[in-house]
Amino acid sequence: MEQPVCLVANAENGELEVAEEALEILRGLAQPAVVVAVVGLYRTGKSYLLNWLAGKRTGFSLGSTVQSHTKGIWMWCVPHPRRAGHTLVLLDTERLGDVEKGSTKNDAWIFALAVLLSSTLVYNSKGTIDQYAMDQLQYPFASFVSEISKRIQTKGQDGDDFEDDSRYCRFFPGFVWAVRDFTLELKMKGEGVTEDEYLESALARKKGHGKGVAEYNTTRDCLRNYFPTRKCFVFVPPVPGEQMSQLAALPDSALHPKFLSQTRRFCEYVFQEAQVKTIPGGQPVSGQLFGALVQSYVGTIRSGQVLCPDNAVTAMAxxxxEAAVKEALALYAAGMRTQRLPAELxxxxEAHGRCEGDALTLFMRRSFKDEEQAFQGRLMAAxxxxxxxxxxENEAAxxxxxxxxxxxxxAAMQRKLSDGVYSQPGGYEVYLRDRSQVVEDFRKAPNKxxxxxxxxxxxxxxxxxxxxxxxNVDKKMTEAEKVLAEEKQRAEMLEQQQKVAEEKQLQTEQLMKDQERSHQENVRQLEAKLAEEVASAQQEAERAxxxxxxxxxxxLQQxxxxxAKMMEEEIAELRKEMSAEKMQELLNTANVYGKIFRVVYDAFVSEDDAVAAADYHREPGPWKNRPM
Known part of the structure; x- marks a missing residue:
């Protein structure tokens, strides 16, 4: 992408809608996506930071007037500068607090989408992190997160909706607070502090009771409880105020050296620490899947229903x-088309086993939440x-x-037969010799x-x-010799029939071996995938x-x-979830799914199918009624 495109637009009727151009771009991105979204108040310079992350000075519209340029959410996909084979997806969101919108409801949904779609969320503000800055977050941020059970529902493993904070920090992004135009010294009580210490001090809770204390703590608790990681960067003003409108056009040499250093350090942190976007369950999100995720969330918002990541995941799965089945089947078909027919079974x-294994690997890599292996079973049936x-086709060829x-x-025998060569005394011996030569030459011929x-x-x-x-017309042979000749011919026919029966049995056995090999490969890859999913679930729990x-x-320190006592219950539950016994229980569940798949697979591929595939019908040959 040379330039950003609109991902989520504000339609004239006030509804959000997904831009088809952006979806078409995402459909072509199969790489894992690292998604970084920047949100912030009106006119705080979000787009400028994103352009730096894209390695550009222009791209996302900066604007040089008091009018907001970014409407909805804009997207820019670029190759990740530190991770080969990954895509960096940058999201620039509509300014929060834009007076032109006339409604703050839109702010809440834009912020909700930024949280749910990103793996790292950057909140951009100006000045300092003080109570005024916290108040600016009160809506949409605090209202969105503090009432998260109303706006976003998650489900526990028993399927019931619940509000466990540890559940949210499994799928919430990492949080970065970027403080622009910071002109103070990083000191507290006369001693220097780091940017992170400055943030943690600003997020410290206030003791006491009452409405004022609750309001003071609400935003701080939201930041502490729901986001798994927090980071802070402060930036000095890049240029004097009168030059800010020309910021995009200024060379690096015209910018404050400290601002350049801070910006490069910010970019390096994002490049190194921002993770691949995942959805509940630990499934990595590709560009293709990201597009489906956007459509699912925007569709839910438009319908007025409650946002539920688990429901979105189910719909996307x-x-x-379905796409994984089609892609895997296409890969199998392409591999098998290289076989020249006729071929030996x-x-x-061998080609079938190789191509089926490749198709299954592709399916396993792309598919997720395949309940009871319904889609895997469909792939195997296809x-x-x-x-x-x-x-x-091979039989026909x-x-x-x-x-x-x-x-x-x-052909030569037919000519001799027509010319009466075999009708003379001793003709039967010549006939047998010629026929034996035809059989011998046929058996020696390759690729039959x-x-x-x-x-x-x-x-x-x-x-x-x-x-x-x-x-019968050979007058040279005696009756006794003719009887022996007929018995020999019957014996040769029986011998050939036995060879055909043995060949049919071998082919049936080979097809049964193919079925068993396919069976074992499916179960092996299924159990490996489920084990990976168990490991991903454990990583989520470890993160929380x-x-x-x-x-x-x-x-405790504050x-x-x-x-702290209330949090100990959550910690105990998380440790129980991560225990060896729990992991073994999940792995046992994986084995159960493997057994379920055996039943599903056997329903598609039975022994009768294999036998039927090897049933070579004895159709009349082209010589059946040939005249003498």
Whole structure:
């Protein structure tokens, strides 16, 4: 993307809508997405920071007047400067507190989307972090988060809605407070402090009771309890005030050296610490999935329903899993199209196993929340059907090739038969010699495929009447010799029929092996994926636990023993969730899902299917009614 595009627009009727141009861009991004959103009050320089993150000086509109330029949410996707194979998605949000909007309700939804869509949220403000700055966050930020159970619902593992703070900090982004035009010294009580210490001091709770204390603590509690990490950066003014309107056009040499240093340090932190966006359950979000996520949340807002990340994930999973099935099946089909027909069953079996494994790997990488493996079962059914069609095409190609070859090899015999060569005394011996040569040459010919023995049996059967006629007119042979010749011919036919039966049995066994190999590979990859999901769930819990332990220690140090005591229950629950017993229980659940899939898979691919696929019908050959 050379320039940002609008992602979420404010329609004329006041409703939010997703821009199709942005969705089309996201559909082409399969890489994991690191999503950084910047929010802030009107005219605080958010776009300028985002342009730095994009490695540009222009892109997101800065504006040089008092009129807000950014409406809705704008998006800029660029290659991640530190992580190969990742996309950095930058989101510039409509200014909070824009007087032109006339309504603050829109602020709340823009802020909600920024929180839910990003993996790192940057709040941009000016001056200092004081009570005035906190008051500016009171709406939409504090109202949005303090009433989060009304605006956003999450679900516990038992499916019930609940308001456990640790649940939110699992999917909330990291929080960065960027303080612009900071002109004070970083000192407290006469001693220098870091930017982070400055932020933590500003977020310290006030003791006491009453409405005033509650209002004072509300925003601070929101920041401390819901965001898993916090970071602060302060920036001196980049240029004197009269030059701010030309900021985008100024070279780096015209900017305050300290501002340049602070901005580069801010960018480096974001590049290093901002994580890949994930959804509840730990599933990494690609550009494709990010587009579906935006559509889901905006659709929920437009409908007036309660935002629920779990519901959004379920809706996206259905869309993504459907796409994963199609993509995996296309990969399988493309791989199998490289096979030249006719081919031996072993060759097709090997290619089938390889292509099926690749397709399954692709499906596992893209799919998520495939409840009871419904989509995986559909993929396996489609692959089984595709493989069955290919086996049929291979049989037809083999039959056609073998018939054409026998037609060519036996052409000389037909001419001799027409010319009466075999009708003379001793003709039967010549006939047998010629026929044996045809059979020998046929068997030596390569690339005949799976129907070679069956077609040869049909060929010999079609020649039986012909051979009997030649035998009967041969006046050189005695009656006893003719009887022996007929018995020998019957024995040869029985031998060929036995070869066909043995070949059919081998092919049936090979198809059964294919089925079992597919079965085992599906279960293996399924259990591996479920184990990864269990590990992701544990990482989420660890993230929440680290956040709660930090806050617990802070509450104790600040003397809020009652609040610290309440947090201990959450900490105990998180530790229980992360215990070895709990992890083993989840892994056992994964094994149960593996067993469920065995049942589902067997319903799609039964032993009767395999036998049917190997049922080579003895259709009449082209020599059946050939005249002598």
């Amino acid at each position: 259905a869309i993504e899993n 072993g060759e097709l079996s 692959i089984k059907e595709s493989y069955g069609k290919l086996l049929g 083999s039959k056609h090739s073998c018939c054409a070859l026998l037609e060519e090899l036996s 495929g799976v129907k070679a023995k069956a077609v040869l049996e049909q060929f010999l059967a079609s020649k039986r009447t012909e051979a009997e006629t030649v035998l 636990l680290e956040c709660k332990l930090t806050e617990h220690e802070a509450m 003397g809020f023993k009652e609040k």
